[in-house]
Amino acid sequence: MSSNERVVSASRDIAAAAERIFEFVADPSSQPEWDANANLSAAAPxxxxxxxxxxxxxxxxxxxxxxxxxxxxxxxxLIAWKPSEVGKDTPGHLWRWELEPLGPTRTRVTHTYDWTGLTDERRIPRARANTSDTLLASIDRLAAAVGDQT
Known part of the structure; x- marks a missing residue:
């Protein structure tokens, strides 16, 4: 498998200011409501x-x-993180959110999942399940959460 197949990404323009969108992405307590990955339950405020x-x-x-x-x-x-089990090293996959202001009330949002460095073989089937469509679903839900009506 090439490294290109291990990096998936999706982008969409959202009718909201980058600063407003970023507050949702940078605050983990709101993520379970808009993330479409279907594996998040809660995060403390x-x-x-x-x-x-x-x-x-x-x-x-x-x-x-x-x-x-x-x-x-x-x-x-921009924000990117590597998840891990509590107290353990990260297995090497990364989630990234990039926001590009297109004006005062419009932002291009790019969501990327990069598992080129994934070292835990048990996680590979789940990593493969993350496609540009699943990433776009998270962007769509984030757009709805910030009030985009487009």
């Missing part, structure tokens, strides 16, 4: 991401918790 090195905790639908280690961050524009 007060974990808003501010910098590379931040770690936020999510509860997944199995009841287990995941630590998400922020590895890329630009306020209002």
């Amino acid at each position: 007060g974990q808003r991401v501010h910098a590379v090195g931040d770690v936020f905790v999510m509860t997944i639908t199995t009841g287990d918790q995941r630590e998400n280690h922020v590895v890329e961050f630009t306020e209002g524009r």
Whole structure:
């Protein structure tokens, strides 16, 4: 399998300011309501991401918790994290959100799942299930959450 097949991405323009959209992406407590990955259950409030090195905790639908280690961050524009089991090293996959302002009330949102560095063989079937369509579904749900009517 080539590395290109291990990076999937989707983009969509949303009729909302980048700053408004970013607040939803950077606040893990809101993510279970709009993420279409169907594996997030909850996240405690007060974990808003501010910098590379931040770690936020999510509860997944199995009841287990995941630590998400922020590895890329630009306020209002970019956030990426690598999930791991609590207290363990990340197995190497990455979720990224990029926001490109197209004007004061329009933003191009790109969501990427990169599993080129995935080292846990047990996670490969789940990684393969993440397609551009599933990523776009998350963007669509995020658009609805921020009030985009397009």
